Every structure is written in structure tokens, then in C-alpha cells.
Amino acid sequence: xxxxxxxxxxxxxxxxxxxxxxxxxxxxxxxxxxxxxxxxxxxxxxxxxxxxxxxxxxxxxxxxxxxxxxxxxxxxxxxxxxxxxxxxxxxxxxxxxxxxxxxxxxxxxxxxxxxxxxxxxxxxxxxxxxxxxxxxxxxxxxxxxxxxxxxxxxxxxxxxxxxxxxxxxxxxxxxxxxxxxxxxxxxxxxxxxxxxxxxxxxxxxxxxxxxxxxxxxxxxxxxxxxxxxxxxxxxxxxxxxxxxxxxxxxxxxxxxxxxxxxxxxxxxxxxxxxxxxxxxxxxxxxxxxxxxxxxxxxxxxxxxxxxxxxxxxxxxxxxxxxxxxxxxxxxxxxxxxxxxxxxxxxxxxxxxxxxxxxxxxxxxxxxxxxxxxxxxxxxxxxxxxxxxxxxxxxxxxxxxx
Amino acid sequence: xxxxxxxxxxxxxxxxxxxxxxxxxxxxxxxxxxxxxxxxxxxxxxxxxxxxxxxxxxxxxxxxxxxxxxxxxxxxxxxxxxxxxxxxxxxxxxxxxxxxxxxxxxxxxxxxxxxxxxxxxxxxxxxxxxxxxxxxxxxxxxxxxxxxxxxxxxxxxxxxxxxxxxxxxxxxxxxxxxxxxxxxxxxxxxxxxxxxxxxxxxxxxxxxxxxxxxxxxxxxxxxxxxxxxxxxxxxxxxxxxxxxxxxxxxxxxxxxxxxxxxxxxxxxxxxxxxxxxxxxxxxxx
Numbered sequence: 178x179x180x181x182x183x184x185x186x187x188x189x190x191x192x193x194x195x196x197x198x199x200x201x202x203x204x205x206x207x208x209x210x211x212x213x214x215x216x217x218x219x220x221x222x223x224x225x226x227x228x229x230x231x232x233x234x235x236x237x238x239x240x241x242x243x244x245x246x247x248x249x250x251x252x253x254x255x256x257x258x259x260x261x262x263x264x265x266x267x268x269x270x271x272x273x274x275x276x277x278x279x280x281x282x283x284x285x286x287x288x289x290x291x292x293x294x295x296x297x298x299x300x301x302x303x304x305x306x307x308x309x310x311x312x313x314x315x316x317x318x319x320x321x322x323x324x325x326x327x328x329x330x331x332x333x334x335x336x337x338x339x340x341x342x343x344x345x346x347x348x349x350x351x352x353x354x355x356x357x358x359x360x361x362x363x364x365x366x367x368x369x370x371x372x373x374x375x376x377x378x379x380x381x382x383x384x385x386x387x388x389x390x391x392x393x394x395x396x397x398x399x400x401x402x403x404x405x406x407x408x409x410x411x412x413x414x415x416x417x418x419x420x421x422x423x424x425x426x427x428x429x430x431x432x433x434x435x436x437x438x439x440x441x442x443x444x445x446x447x448x449x450x451x452x453x454x455x456x457x458x459x460x461x462x463x464x465x466x467x468x469x470x471x472x473x474x475x476x477x478x479x480x481x482x483x484x485x486x487x488x489x490x491x492x493x494x495x496x497x498x499x500x501x502x503x504x505x506x507x508x509x510x511x512x513x514x515x516x517x518x519x520x521x522x523x524x525x526x527x528x529x530x531x532x533x534x535x536x537x538x539x540x541x542x543x544x545x546x547x548x549x550x551x552x553x554x555x556x557x558x559x560x561x562x563x564x565x566x567x568x569x570x571x572x573x574x575x576x577x578x
Numbered sequence: 579x580x581x582x583x584x585x586x587x588x589x590x591x592x593x594x595x596x597x598x599x600x601x602x603x604x605x606x607x608x609x610x611x612x613x614x615x616x617x618x619x620x621x622x623x624x625x626x627x628x629x630x631x632x633x634x635x636x637x638x639x640x641x642x643x644x645x646x647x648x649x650x651x652x653x654x655x656x657x658x659x660x661x662x663x664x665x666x667x668x669x670x671x672x673x674x675x676x677x678x679x680x681x682x683x684x685x686x687x688x689x690x691x692x693x694x695x696x697x698x699x700x701x702x703x704x705x706x707x708x709x710x711x712x713x714x715x716x717x718x719x720x721x722x723x724x725x726x727x728x729x730x731x732x733x734x735x736x737x738x739x740x741x742x743x744x745x746x747x748x749x750x751x752x753x754x755x756x757x758x759x760x761x762x763x764x765x766x767x768x769x770x771x772x773x774x775x776x777x778x779x780x781x782x783x784x785x786x787x788x789x790x791x792x793x794x795x796x797x798x799x800x801x802x803x804x805x806x807x808x809x810x811x812x813x814x815x816x817x818x819x820x821x822x823x824x825x826x827x828x829x830x831x832x833x834x835x836x837x838x839x840x841x842x843x844x845x846x847x848x849x850x851x852x853x854x855x856x857x858x859x860x861x862x863x
Binding site: 223224225226227228229359384385386387389390391392394395396398399414415418422425426427428442443444449450451452453457493 | 580581584587588591628629680683687688689690691692694700701708709710782783784786787788792823824825827828831832833835836
């Protein structure tokens, strides 16, 4: 009998040892004040067309970390930024995240660019209850029912699209042409623009182009035949140049409204011979920009952010690429308001507009989230229209010019 | 007419890639999958010559040709010569192309750079259609290059030697032809021409690190349609791809553009497996 009891006791002890060995050392998010608050971020320097966006996102995150740490960190914990060198490759980002979770779970995760990365990591972050600040918006991370700890940072396509309506009204346009790419965001932009403009009573003709195409003559010819009063277009990188050169080639004199992706393209905001600024290709172009992309000496938070970012690295493109700065400040403000670094408590705090308004964010003055939507419901005047000009340090009219 | 010009100029870009593939294929029966990346380097060097160094156009052309020739020579020594079989060379040249893309991104960045053209900057009207002078230049260059290469392979001793190598390299060696030297020369010439092509392509496509991957596939399709080993075939194949791409995008929508190109490729290969101008070789078994 005693021997049987001894065997059971030995078996129980062995099972306990095995089970404890199988568990991770993770304590579900360290909360000791002396441990750093770890934020993991998708990064890299070899991501093709999105390289500049990734690099700038990293610079902005580093500036955010420096700002928050200088102010005492996240509830007294110094912020540590952990780079995931995935080059916006979803498979690599997922592997790096899994490896880090196995080692030690990060407290938060940021995607600065690449909606494919967002889509890949979101379920894992949700499963492991990690706060997710996402600058590469996807619908899933805007839905708190699916991802209660995820928050989109960029303006929703609806806000961007709605921003055109006052411009159409002011200029008296009746028929609108839309030219958009075939990436996930570009398609959403195109479909939403068509629906919104039609609903507002405008005649609309929409044409899609292949983002990998090297010539846009066919698509522009289709649009020209429809004779719109204005063309709204979406393009980042070389396609923005193909569109503008194509319109000039056809001798088509039509007003052009480039969305925020066009204003983020250095080819459009640099003077010849490097870029096209000042060339006849841009004579009819007006750019849609976020308010923070236009230099304003009175915008203290934005100017502070630009100073912090330029002391660390270069801002490529416009301020649209710097949302990671705001992400860090929002995390700090949420933790302060919640009095905790518990992800659920921080997420709840972010749904309070007073918390986001007081976070000191730079790209948008506030991020109005709610319990129903984790997409910032930004006011229509968040975006404005400006003539193309040199963008230096992420801003038009920057004193760095 | 504008759409035809657009199709022809785009097709000329693909044809130039196909010409590069063909030169190496004819000389060594292998594919140089880094060809499009060599042209991309040519476009970047043209940008540096024009914009950074402010050199005259003729010097820029010479600079682009020499630099890309040296890169191609390194490619042959590093990624082709040490590899015994042609199948493995597909992988090693592809790898070399990836390295070139990465290097271009490190040196010139990831954003497109506007490469100036020495001719008129404004678009012109020709037979009722609109086109840029660099687009006309691309069409002319592709046609002239193919004619010159054809004549070279028919009239010059070294050209005939290359053709002999392509048909039977062992027999060519027995006839005193230095096969290794000529294969190396083919790569170097490919580089030389890629530099020249980059100078003409840059003003149309911009110099951008993703250019290589954008051109590689369509260049290969042009070659497959025209027939491996046929320079006129590569030219016609390039024009077919460009014209189909533009017309499908115009009348069917851009989502049908690539679909139409690959449909044409399948049709051609079903009707003529060797391509439009490819030749079937008899083998004695």
C-alpha cells in the first residue's frame, strides 16, 4: 500500500515538474516598475516600395519612445522598442512575433506600414492579449468585437473621401473621374469614393490601374473619353509619376486631386531633376494632405514631434508616415489614465476621448475611438488641399526649406 | 494611334529585356535571369551620370554601358562560370539579380528617380498620335538593335562562332572556337547593351529598384511568344505583349491586362510550342 502511495506521489511530482517545464516564463505582461515596457514593431530597411515608410515609421516610434521616456515612461516603466526586422513581410513578421512571445511576451505591438503584416499578426496579438496600435489600417483591427485590443491609427478611407466633397462644391465640379490602383487600400479608396460621390449627387466614372504597370496611357484615355471635370487619383511611388506623365502626354488639361498617397511620394514633392515638382506634369495638381503635413508655427505638439524625429533620423515622405510617434504617446496616456499597464484596461482608457485628446499627439490632435469602433472618427477638416511644394522634414512650408 | 505608340514603346522595353535573354541563350544555352536587373542598374547609372555628375548625354551612355558591362562580367564569373549545369544557373542568376536589387536600393534608395532624356522633353504628335521622344527612341532602339545583332550573327566571324556554339558547343570547340571566352564575351556584351537600354528605359519607367522584377517576367513572356533564340521573335513578342497589355487595359479593364497577355502566350505555345519564330531542331537518337 505504502509502495503504491509512494509511486503515485513520485508520478505526481514528475507530472508537476514536466508541466511547469512546458509553461513559458511569461507572467502575462510584467508589471514590475523596474521592468521595461516592451513595444515590438514591424521594421526593416529592404521592403521595396514601402522601405521609406518603414524607416520613417521606425524613426517616429523612436522619437515617441524618447518623448515618453523623458516624461517618466509608461507608468514609471521605461519604454523599450524591439524591432522586428521583417521588411513588411507578413510571414517573417509572424515568425518574429511568435518567437518573441515564446521568449517574453511584448506589452504592445506597432505596425507602421504594410496592411498585409497587420492582417497576419492581428489574430496572434489578439490571442495573446497584446495591445496593437496599427498604422496600416485593416477593417478587422477597427472592430472591437473581433479585436478588442487593436486600434487603427490612420484616418479611415471614409474620412479621406469625405474630405473631397467641400472641394467639389467650392470648385463647382459636377462630373468626377476616379483613377485608383489595385492594392487593397487603393481598391477600398476607389470603391468608397465612387459610392460616396454618387450618393452626394455627382456623376462618377472610376477606372482602376494595375499598380505594377509601367504605362497608364490606356487608363487615362478611358477617363478622358468620359470627360470628367476633375480627376481624383490615388498612387504611391512610380505609378504617381506614370499617371502625371501620361496625362501630360495626352495633352489633357484637367484639374487633378491627388490623395494622401500621392502627397507622400517624394517624386511629387522634390524639384527636378530628382523629382517632378515645378514641371508641367504637376501644373494642374492639388494635393490632399493632413493638417500636420502643412507647417504651422502654432502647432506645438507637431513641431515638438518633428524636432524629436529629425534629431533621430530622416522623415521620408509626409507626416502621414509618422503615426507610430502618436501610437507611443497614446499608449503612455492610456496607461496613465488606467493606472495600469493591463492591456484591457489601457484599451478601455483609449476609448475615452479625454484620454486621447490629452495625449499630446502630433499627426492628429486627437484619436476619437469608441467602444463600438477602434477607427479614429476624425473630423472632416482633418485633411486639407494644398498646391504641390517641397516637403522637407515631412512638411510643406517647413522652416527647414 | 496614341494607344498603339504606348503599346509599342512598352513592348520595346520588354523586347529589350528579351534581346538580353537571347544573347546569353544563343551563346551558352542558359538564361540570365539577372538581365532585367542589369537594365535597372543601367537606368540608375544614367541617373547618376545625368543628375549627380551633370555629364553630357554621350558620356552618360558610355558610363552606363561600361559600368553595367563590368557588373555583367562579375555576374558571369560569380554566378555562371562556377556552376556546371544550366538549370542551376537559373537559380544563381536569379540570386545575383536579387543582390543587384538590394544593392540598388542601398545606393539609390527605394523611391523612383526621374531620369532626364537628351531629346525633347515635351510630348509630340506623330501621325495623329501622341508620344514622348524617349518612347520613339525606345521603339527605334529595339528595332535597330535586333537588325544589328542579326547582321552581326550572319556576317561577322565571331557572330557565326556564337551561332555555331548555340548549335553544338562540342563541335565548335573541335573547330577551334574558344567557347568559354565567347560565352564570357556574350555576358559582357549583354551588360554593355543593358547599360545602353537603361539609358533609354529610365526616362519612361523612372529609375526604381523594383524595375528589375517588373520587367523580368514580361521580358520572358516576350521571349516565349517570339521563340527562344530568335532576335526578331523577341522583338515581335515584346511588341505583342505591349500592344495586348495596352489594348486590354483600354477596352476590357486593367484587371484583364495581364490575363490577356498570358492567354496570348498559351495560345501561341499551343499552336507553335517553339514560339512564333523559334526553330525546331532535329535530333538523331
